Amino acid sequence: MILRLALGSLLARALTVAMTVLAIALSVALFLGVEKVRTGAKASFADTISGTDLIVGARSGSVQLLLYSVFRIGNATNNVTWQSYQDIAARPEVDWIVPISLGDSHRQFRVMGTTTGFFEHYKFRRDRGLELEQGQIMDDLFDTVIGYDAAQALGYAVGDPIVVAHGIASFTEHKDQPFRVSGILAKTGTPVDRTIIVSMEAIEAIHVDWRSGAKIPGQSTPSDTLRQMDLTPKAVTAALVGVKSPLKTFALQRSINTYPEEPLLAILPGVALQELWAIVGIAETALLAVSVLVVVTALIGMMATLFASLNERRREMAIFRAMGASPRTILGLLVLEATLTAALGSLLGLVMLYTGLWVVQPLVDSAFGLYLPIDAPAQREMLTLLAVVFAGAIVSLLPALRAYRLSLADGMMVQS
Amino acid sequence: MSQDPIIALKNVAFRWPGRDGFGFSIPDFTVQPREAVLLLGESGSGKSTLLSLICGTVLAQTGTVQVAGQEVRALAKGARDRFRAEQIGMVFQQFNLLPFGSVLDNITLPLRFAPERRKRCGDAPENAAALCQALGLPEGILRAKAATLSVGQQQRVAVARALIGAPPILIADEPTSALDETRQAQFLDLLFAQVQAQGSSLLMVSHDPRMGQRFDRVLKMEDLVQRERPAA
Numbered sequence: 001m002i003l004r005l006a007l008g009s010l011l012a013r014a015l016t017v018a019m020t021v022l023a024i025a026l027s028v029a030l031f032l033g034v035e036k037v038r039t040g041a042k043a044s045f046a047d048t049i050s051g052t053d054l055i056v057g058a059r060s061g062s063v064q065l066l067l068y069s070v071f072r073i074g075n076a077t078n079n080v081t082w083q084s085y086q087d088i089a090a091r092p093e094v095d096w097i098v099p100i101s102l103g104d105s106h107r108q109f110r111v112m113g114t115t116t117g118f119f120e121h122y123k124f125r126r127d128r129g130l131e132l133e134q135g136q137i138m139d140d141l142f143d144t145v146i147g148y149d150a151a152q153a154l155g156y157a158v159g160d161p162i163v164v165a166h167g168i169a170s171f172t173e174h175k176d177q178p179f180r181v182s183g184i185l186a187k188t189g190t191p192v193d194r195t196i197i198v199s200m201e202a203i204e205a206i207h208v209d210w211r212s213g214a215k216i217p218g219q220s221t222p223s224d225t226l227r228q229m230d231l232t233p234k235a236v237t238a239a240l241v242g243v244k245s246p247l248k249t250f251a252l253q254r255s256i257n258t259y260p261e262e263p264l265l266a267i268l269p270g271v272a273l274q275e276l277w278a279i280v281g282i283a284e285t286a287l288l289a290v291s292v293l294v295v296v297t298a299l300i301g302m303m304a305t306l307f308a309s310l311n312e313r314r315r316e317m318a319i320f321r322a323m324g325a326s327p328r329t330i331l332g333l334l335v336l337e338a339t340l341t342a343a344l345g346s347l348l349g350l351v352m353l354y355t356g357l358w359v360v361q362p363l364v365d366s367a368f369g370l371y372l373p374i375d376a377p378a379q380r381e382m383l384t385l386l387a388v389v390f391a392g393a394i395v396s397l398l399p400a401l402r403a404y405r406l407s408l409a410d411g412m413m414v415q416s
Numbered sequence: 417m418s419q420d421p422i423i424a425l426k427n428v429a430f431r432w433p434g435r436d437g438f439g440f441s442i443p444d445f446t447v448q449p450r451e452a453v454l455l456l457g458e459s460g461s462g463k464s465t466l467l468s469l470i471c472g473t474v475l476a477q478t479g480t481v482q483v484a485g486q487e488v489r490a491l492a493k494g495a496r497d498r499f500r501a502e503q504i505g506m507v508f509q510q511f512n513l514l515p516f517g518s519v520l521d522n523i524t525l526p527l528r529f530a531p532e533r534r535k536r537c538g539d540a541p542e543n544a545a546a547l548c549q550a551l552g553l554p555e556g557i558l559r560a561k562a563a564t565l566s567v568g569q570q571q572r573v574a575v576a577r578a579l580i581g582a583p584p585i586l587i588a589d590e591p592t593s594a595l596d597e598t599r600q601a602q603f604l605d606l607l608f609a610q611v612q613a614q615g616s617s618l619l620m621v622s623h624d625p626r627m628g629q630r631f632d633r634v635l636k637m638e639d640l641v642q643r644e645r646p647a648a
Contacts, residue, residue: 412506
């Protein structure tokens, strides 16, 4: 019956209570939403590359290698010679190996030379492979497949010509050898979206007339001649490696890292991604801290309305007292009310979160490549909700204690 | 018939804390079982304080306050609240009910805090319905929200609440002042009939001497209480 009376009391103040519930619900939805985005972003980030067991490059730092080979951020300090690449490819543990050659750009997008193996072995979000939205994988030496974002930003369609610039943010262009867009990839939410993919041979071909990073004046080999030439690369920037058995990964990594002919570095993508996340994840933590503060603000708002309601409720408390309720019961009643309010707010917040997720999930996925899974609230989320309800009860203790003191002083008589 | 008094105050002195020593003393005040006593006094004469002393929401500095043979001061805080719930039914001037509760919730509220009263009354909703009927309240009022009732109905519901579980004492603090004259008479008729049927004592406080003839005894506050001014 006390519960029913508490509910009745809440209903009697429906408007203010509804506002409090709404504030708590919004804050809870925000908090859980940020948490969702955070874990979603982390998962998406961790899912940037999967299915690759090792990334091999010239010796530098693991984060740096990851940054330039997967995220196309920064540059390699050195290349891996074709000979070393061949040696690694020939090792018995290696199931497949895909070379990557970086260094050129088109507009603000990086150009990456690779083999068709890239389309086969590059996986993201656990087991999703690259898919073509339009056209097909490069067939000719001067064919290129471009990422979704690059195509969108530059307005390219299949068949359009592309001139690749030497280096990054450079004014010298490989004008003599224009490429043709043969395919556009579907959105992945990975750096592949912002990449112009050409064949390894094409990278060699456009540099035939170049020496030491500069064009040889007056020399221009015609495209057809290039097609006849031996365009075996002299070096690769990095390589993605898949091993036959996961058990062999560490052995292979060690032998590459101790490769005597050349200083090389092999990294486990997952480990390097985690290292990188530890750096970029700070922003997410800050966001989380802000949303915690929003929840705290909502709870303090509830405390304020509870305080404000005390004066008009002195008569109600006096009636309870006259009926034999102890001041402690009055205190309990207020805490119960606040707990109910917080619980209601939390539940509504959960509903809002899922409604919101249901609405924005496809949009966020296509716009940012950020996949927010809609699944039943995890234990962590339930614990969060419980914590909010508990915090609501704690926060209500202050006004409840005041009510306790008031009802002790008033007794059954309210001097009105 | 010599019975112990149901309410007995002896040499009680009370002083409000912090109010510059406003206080009073009551040398002797008793109410017998089944007795109906009317206390007459203007507002500010200490009526409310006297009732609070009897109900145990305030304690006297000196003297004894006995209710149903129990020294009120001897009870612990929580026990005092429960004791009040068990022994005393209370009717205020007005605003007796929790507006958001149903009539039934309001009537059975004291039972929540008084397990023995609850036991005594048996089936609470049935009892409440019977009391409502006896007090001339329309049928089906139990489910109505208290806020939807007229003032007269509210006062009668308050009486039903004070009487449920037959507590030995019923205290009424100006219960008729919110009612017009014909309703006052009606209300008192019903109240007296029920109090007598249950065999409770009735202690009513009022400023209106006209209803005096219904009571066994009429006392004036100024005869009962010695006001104390703070010593200069």
